[in-house]
Amino acid sequence: MTTTATMFTKPKPPNLEYPELYEFPAFFTRYHSSSSPQNTQPNDTTWAHQRSIWAAWVLSYCRAHKIWKLQLSDALETELFYNRNLNRRFKQRDAAELLEYMVTEGDVEWEGVGKATAIVYWRKPEEWANVIYEWIDSTGQKGSVLTLYEISEGDLTRNQEFHTIDPYVLRKALDFLVKRSLAQVFGANEEMGVKFF
Amino acid sequence: MPHPYCFHFIALQLLPKPHPTNSHIPVPSPVLNMRKGVGLGALTRNTQTSQQYASHGQLLQKSHIDELTTQLSVFQASLAQFSRTHAKDIRSNPAFRAEFARMCTAIGVDPLASSSNRGGSFWAEMLGTSVNDFYFELAVRVVEVCRRTRQENGGLIAIAEVRERIMRQDESIGGSNDVSEDDILRAVDALRPLSSGFAVIDLGRRQMIRSVPKELNTDQSTVLEAIQVLGFITHSMLRVNLGWDGARVQTVIDDLLSDSLVWLDDQADEKEYWAPSFFKKSG
Structure with a gap:
């Protein structure tokens, strides 16, 4: 059930589009470790561009595989950061720098202090709030009470994009609805429920 | 379909070419004139003839110009028409x-x-x-x-x-x-x-x-051409194949890197330099 454990064996989802540069060997190089200053290349412009493509790639990869939490050390072995055909990989340090950048963009949030696992918002919590509320609205469930587990794992949501949604992301999304007085969350821990208005 | 004026134009060209001056008109030799006993009257007649030629010439020239103007405007019109319809x-x-x-x-x-x-x-x-x-x-x-x-x-x-x-x-x-x-x-x-x-x-x-707005120098062009053929280049490739010394190679590569024309790949045995501009085709 954990996303990271099954990541290796997952087949390529049909909606996953690789960036053109995925086949470009230099795409996997952040900079040279040589101490000589003129070797710290590619230059900043190149890196900025490279980084934005990497960020978009991480998001679409996680979206296609429905990965809510990315465990960095595991992810480094997946095709996300490792192109085995090319024998090129994005190094730990570079991937960490990338995720750090994505944190500043609001696409990623570190889980805990170790910076080992990142919550990837391939949709922002606010967007999730809208998606969930639209689903509630279109299925006539306003006024009814659902448990958080039902929303993420229930049979009813099997065809929804937010099926298997990470509890933490779900809470953040629901918080938006609560703030707009469209939902009320009650209960504690595993027994949490939500009522939509 | 030729324009009706065209025939007119061709017909005019078939006529003997007139000339405003009389330099080419055969002038009767004075000896002949003496024999015939023609006097001053011949001179006047000569002048008259050349004047007539001249005025006729002018007429023709004018009609020439008119022709051309008409033809040109017809041509313009059809070209405009052509570009409009097509x-x-x-x-x-x-x-x-x-x-x-x-x-x-x-x-x-x-x-x-x-x-x-x-x-x-x-x-x-x-x-x-x-x-x-x-x-x-x-x-x-x-x-x-x-x-x-x-x-x-x-x-x-x-x-x-x-x-x-x-x-x-x-x-x-x-x-x-x-x-x-x-x-x-x-x-x-x-x-x-x-x-x-x-x-x-x-x-x-x-x-x-x-x-x-940047000129590539010869070295840079040479290196880019090599990348185009080989996909990438390395230090030693340039040194061996072009006979350049290390400093020259380094300068070219540094320049290309700083202009974002090539990207560095440091995961091969030797540092490789790739150009995204040439990458798409091979892919």
């Missing part, structure tokens, strides 16, 4: 467009000539806006593509790739304007009056658009 073909069919552009060049018409400088080119006005607009709109899109990819390729992009990107963009919005590489070359040419720094350069076998 505006759609000109826009949608790259082969037709290339032929049309070639025809215009052959008869000395520049469909892209600006109408604002040097008193305005009536050709451009005559051809209407279809041809002009096509290339100017294309030029705008070429600029867009160059600008969008500049971070990636340092402002050097193959014409073929520009074309591919424009076509792909068209497809995504449902349009199907066929654009040829020839069109893109012309469009870049159309940018020249703006002194925009866009230029087409030959690099090895390929034509590239350079969208940053």
